[in-house]
Amino acid sequence: xxxxxxxxxxxxxxxxxxxxxxxxxxxxxxxxxxxxxxxxxxxxxxxxxxxxxxxxxxxxxxxxxxxxxxxxxxxxxxxxxxxxxxxxxxxxxxxxxxxxxxxxxxxxxxxxxxxxxxxxxxxxxxxxxxxxxxxxxxxxxxxxxxxxxxxxxxxxxxxxxxxxxxxxxxxxxxxxxxxxxxxxxxxxxxxxxxxxxxxxxxxxxxxxxxxxxxxxxxxxxxxxxxxxxxxxxxxxxxxxxxxxxxxxxxxxxxxxxxxxxxxxxxxxxxxxxxxxxxxxxxxxxxxxxxxxxxxxxxxxxxxxxxxxxxxxxxxxxxxxxxxxxxxxxxxxxxxxxxxxxxxxxxxxxxxxxxxxxxxxxxxxxxxxxxxxxxxxxxxxxxxxxxxxxxxxxxxxxxxxxxxxxxxxxxxxxxxxxxxxxxxxxxxxxxxxxxxxxxxxxxxxxxxxxxxxxxxxxxxxxxxxxxxxxxxxxxxxxxxxxxxxxxxxxxxxxxxxxxxxxxxxxxxxxxxxxxxxxxxxxxxxxxxxxxxxxxxxxxxxxxxxxxxxxxxxxxxxxxxxxxxxxxxxxxxxxxxxxxxxxxxxxxxxxxxxxxxxxxxxxxxxxxxxxxxxxxxxxxxxxxxxxxxxxxxxxxxxxxxxxxxxxxxxxxxxxxxxxxxxxxxxxxxxxxxxxxxxxxxxxxxxxxxxxxxxxxxxxxxxxxxxxx
Amino acid sequence: xxxxxxxxxxxxxxxxxxxxxxxxxxxxxxxxxxxxxxxxxxxxxxxxxxxxxxxxxxxxxxxxxxxxxxxxxxxxxxxxxxxxxxxxxxxxxxxxxxxxxxxxxxxxxxxxxxxxxxxxxxxxxxxxxxxxxxxxxxxxxxxxxxxxxxxxxxxxxxxxxxxxxxxxxxxxxxxxxxxxxxxxxxxxxxxxxxxxxxxxxxxxxxxxxxxxxxxxxxxxxxxxxxxxxxxxxxxxxxxxxxxxxxxxxxxxxxxxxxxxxxxxxx
Numbered sequence: 025x026x027x028x029x030x031x032x033x034x035x036x037x038x039x040x041x042x043x044x045x046x047x048x049x050x051x052x053x054x055x056x057x058x059x060x061x062x063x064x065x066x067x068x069x070x071x072x073x074x075x076x077x078x079x080x081x082x083x084x085x086x087x088x089x090x091x092x093x094x095x096x097x098x099x100x101x102x103x104x105x106x107x108x109x110x111x112x113x114x115x116x117x118x119x120x121x122x123x124x125x126x127x128x129x130x131x132x133x134x135x136x137x138x139x140x141x142x143x144x145x146x147x148x149x150x151x152x153x154x155x156x157x158x159x160x161x162x163x164x165x166x167x168x169x170x171x172x173x174x175x176x177x178x179x180x181x182x183x184x185x186x187x188x189x190x191x192x193x194x195x196x197x198x199x200x201x202x203x204x205x206x207x208x209x210x211x212x213x214x215x216x217x218x219x220x221x222x223x224x225x226x227x228x229x230x231x232x233x234x235x236x237x238x239x240x241x242x243x244x245x246x247x248x249x250x251x252x253x254x255x256x257x258x259x260x261x262x263x264x265x266x267x268x269x270x271x272x273x274x275x276x277x278x279x280x281x282x283x284x285x286x287x288x289x290x291x292x293x294x295x296x297x298x299x300x301x302x303x304x305x306x307x308x309x310x311x312x313x314x315x316x317x318x319x320x321x322x323x324x325x326x327x328x329x330x331x332x333x334x335x336x337x338x339x340x341x342x343x344x345x346x347x348x349x350x351x352x353x354x355x356x357x358x359x360x361x362x363x364x365x366x367x368x369x370x371x372x373x374x375x376x377x378x379x380x381x382x383x384x385x386x387x388x389x390x391x392x393x394x395x396x397x398x399x400x401x402x403x404x405x406x407x408x409x410x411x412x413x414x415x416x417x418x419x420x421x422x423x424x425x426x427x428x429x430x431x432x433x434x435x436x437x438x439x440x441x442x443x444x445x446x447x448x449x450x451x452x453x454x455x456x457x458x459x460x461x462x463x464x465x466x467x468x469x470x471x472x473x474x475x476x477x478x479x480x481x482x483x484x485x486x487x488x489x490x491x492x493x494x495x496x497x498x499x500x501x502x503x504x505x506x507x508x509x510x511x512x513x514x515x516x517x518x519x520x521x522x523x524x525x526x527x528x529x530x531x532x533x534x535x536x537x538x539x540x541x542x543x544x545x546x547x548x549x550x551x552x553x554x555x556x557x558x559x560x561x562x563x564x565x566x567x568x569x570x571x572x573x574x575x576x577x578x579x580x581x582x583x584x585x586x587x588x589x590x591x592x593x594x595x596x597x598x599x600x601x602x603x604x605x606x607x608x609x610x611x612x613x614x615x616x617x618x619x620x621x622x623x624x625x626x627x628x629x630x631x632x633x634x635x636x637x638x639x640x641x642x643x644x645x646x647x648x649x650x651x652x653x654x655x656x657x658x659x660x661x662x663x664x665x666x667x668x669x670x671x672x673x674x675x676x677x678x679x680x681x682x683x684x685x686x687x688x689x690x691x692x693x694x695x696x697x698x699x700x701x702x703x704x705x706x707x708x709x710x711x712x713x714x715x716x717x718x719x720x721x722x723x724x725x726x727x728x729x730x
Numbered sequence: 731x732x733x734x735x736x737x738x739x740x741x742x743x744x745x746x747x748x749x750x751x752x753x754x755x756x757x758x759x760x761x762x763x764x765x766x767x768x769x770x771x772x773x774x775x776x777x778x779x780x781x782x783x784x785x786x787x788x789x790x791x792x793x794x795x796x797x798x799x800x801x802x803x804x805x806x807x808x809x810x811x812x813x814x815x816x817x818x819x820x821x822x823x824x825x826x827x828x829x830x831x832x833x834x835x836x837x838x839x840x841x842x843x844x845x846x847x848x849x850x851x852x853x854x855x856x857x858x859x860x861x862x863x864x865x866x867x868x869x870x871x872x873x874x875x876x877x878x879x880x881x882x883x884x885x886x887x888x889x890x891x892x893x894x895x896x897x898x899x900x901x902x903x904x905x906x907x908x909x910x911x912x913x914x915x916x917x918x919x920x921x922x923x924x925x926x927x928x929x930x931x932x933x934x935x936x937x938x939x940x941x942x943x944x945x946x947x948x949x950x951x952x953x954x955x956x957x958x959x960x961x962x963x964x965x966x967x968x969x970x971x972x973x974x975x976x977x978x979x980x981x982x983x984x985x986x987x988x989x990x991x992x993x994x995x996x
Binding site: 559560563565566567568569571573574576581587591594595598599 | 764771789793794801809826827835839870888892
């Protein structure tokens with residue numbers, strides 16, 4: 025029992041102590057900033073170390089001593105040789121020997137951009153209008169990390185990798201970085217001396233032999249270059265390709281991202297470095313041997329489910345720690361060559377298409393035998409690894425111009441399909457033209473020709489479509505007319521081959537039948553339905569009327585509800601009036617009964633009493649009012665009855681009238697008669713006169729009640 | 731008598747002032763709406779569909795809720811390639827202007843582009859009511875106005891028939907029949923508008939068996955698929971909806987992947 029008590033009392037004591045501690049803490053929290061504010065302020069720039077490798081992260085802190093409530097953040101100057109990322113703030117308050125001091129620390133992650141001796145800082149800070157300057161930091165940056173040289177030295181990774189599809193082109197560019205650590209990045213282009221408009225492939229690769237996470241990639245702007253993604257979809261996973269490769273007998277995991285680039289102008293171009301920020305697991309203590317020792321087996325099991333699990337299992341291992349690194353490729357220099365003037369097409373002959381690269385062309389005609397007014401479709405497909413923006417086939421349309429032209433030609437909207445392949449971007453442009461012959465006979469569609477530049481042979485080549493000959497049969501006047509109308513109708517828009525064809529042929533058939541003397545029924549049976557060329561949305565509404573609010577507003581809803589709820593009154597009100605009217609008009613007694621009290625009340629209110637009021641007329645009026653009320657209320661023949669008659673009538677009339685009330689009526693009427701006929705000489709006080717009136721009122725109220 | 735007349739005049743003036751103030755504010759708001767509407771239409775005609783959608787959204791946010799604006803929003807989003815948003819706004823417009831033929835055409839046209847084919851094979855009272863509702867070309871607002879007008883007509887004619895033209899009573903009975911019919915339509919519309927629904931806006935969205943850790947992907951919906959919302963939950967800062975498709979499939983979907991019409995309903 026005692027032990028139980030002890031056990032119970034301990035938590036209670038602890039709670040009490042905690043409460044006191046919390047109170048003290050709260051007081052300190054409030055008071056300390058005030059105490060601290062009086063101290064001197066100093067600013068310092070501190071780093072965890074001053075010797076680092078180029079790809080390592082360095083933690084740098086700006087320490088503000090003597091101030092906690094800051095209205096601005098420090099600015100580190102002289103940062104052109106480093107990349108700085110903000111890492112948060114922390115505050116410290118300490119009391120040593122009764123002296124309170126405060127410290128605010130701003131943390132940063134610093135990544136050197138180059139090796140050698142670099143200086144960052146000083147940091148500047150403005151506190152309450154006063155500027156403070158810190159010291160500067162000098163850093164010794166070595167070229168590569170010392171973190172576990174895995175012996176993968178030398179050799180271009182790009183040149184030695186074993187790609188999954190085996191289709192990699194070495195490129196031989198100046199962008200490869202010699203791998204000396206367990207992770208590095210590399211960027212290259214397949215051709216450092218392209219022609220203007222020629223496609224080159226930019227490849228970024230991240231090589232690693234350790235586990236990594238949280239990668240953030242920053243690509244350069246690619247100034248002076250047109251960039252196209254080589255991803256198979258918009259999904260970010262499809263942007264990159266992961267594979268394993270062997271370099272100098274060691275296996276590396278590689279993540280690769282590619283872009284197609286097109287130089288826009290000649291001259292020297294620089295592709296800025298691509299930077300990667302990532303967390304890597306580095307081994308603190310390595311144990312050689314194939315998975316031997318406790319460390320090795322532990323590491324192997326830890327990464328069993330990861331991509332590199334087996335790999336590290338075989339390597340052996342040690343304790344791993346997470347390290348944030350910034351890796352950066354080298355800049356790539358491009359010498360963009362202008363297209364050679366030798367052989368360059370000029371003048372009004374065959375035009376240059378603007379294509380620089382491999383190109384091929386195909387063409388087909390949907391039908392070559394048709395009637396005047398019908399249409400056929402010419403489809404041209406141009407496929408290239410160059411750019412197609414300047415390609416146009418307008419020269420064919422010249423055939424359709426002028427009075428004596430044999431054709432009418434309508435351009436459909438060209439479509440462009442881009443297809444990423446292992447060798448880069450392949451673009452296909454599909455051009456469609458609806459051609460309507462205007463004359464019968466054998467009509468020729470000449471080939472369409474244009475030049476492109478082939479960078480491999482460094483010569484201008486000609487692309488040429490096939491020549492087509494159309495066999496056009498005679499149409500008739502109607503088809504000509506309709507053909508012309510169709511042209512006018514479609515002049516402002518895009519032609520649709522199928523529809524034009526259908527329309528033309530139907531017209532021709534119908535007209536032919538009519539010409540051979542067929543009847544109306546025969547003609548109509550030969551008619552065809554008008555085919556719908558395309559469907560699209562109905563247009564937007566321009567009428568401002570739609571701005572009227574369609575949603576019921578509360579006031580509107582209230583109004584409607586009131587109308588709905590009150591409209592029955594429009595019927596029941598008149599109905600009540602009607603009934604009342606009917607009752608009154610058919611039954612005078614009833615009318616009198618209903619109005620008895622109202623009339624009594626009206627007359628009673630007119631009865632004014634003063635000191636000078638004579639008692640006889642007053643008594644007579646009171647008796648008259650009561651008789652009239654009773655006559656109306658109870659349906660007596662008239663008000664001329666004696667008190668005895670009243671008692672008799674009341675007793676016979678209704679059993680609901682109490683004997684006391686009847687007695688009161690009789691006494692009151694007797695009293696009134698007495699005063700009226702015999703009490704002229706008696707002096708009544710004002711009070712007595714009022715009492716008389718009051719008695720009358722009470723009697724009538726009692727009747728109404730009963 | 732004089733005092734009563736005086737107070738009547740004072741109250742009348744006050745009412746007129748309040749109404750004038752209300753309409754003045756309304757007119758001011760309408761000026762802005764007209765300007766945004768014109769800018770939105772102009773942007774749409776120039777092919778700047780995002781800008782057009784932004785202007786129409788501004789009108790909606792300013793309280794200019796109308797079927798026509800939702801219709802124009804649907805057009806803008808379809809032109810932007812946002813199929814889910816387009817279907818959503820057309821369906822919203824349908825609540826206000828169900829008789830608009832262009833709207834029904836556009837909704838059919840856009841819905842045909844949705845990837846998922848969801849066949850209605852569950853017949854219950856709810857689905858029947860919603861089906862009937864989709865056939866009624868009258869909005870709730872119009873229905874209530876009809877209902878109020880028929881109410882006045884019915885009671886008014888009965889009232890007149892009390893005094894003269896007793897044949898009006900027969901017409902009043904016809905009005906009573908219509909009155910009941912329109913009342914039913916209003917009730918149906920109110921019910922249909924209270925049903926929470928949504929449309930998938932993500933290119934594809936997984937529907938899970940539950941919101942927990944070990945749930946299973948039951949099926950995948952694609953942009954433009956419509957669904958009814960049965961329940962809402964917020965777990966670990968993520969809003970989840972339990973949805974039901976017309977074919978009876980049920981599951982949980984994340985709010986981020988859908989656009990919904992919940993709460994206020996109409």
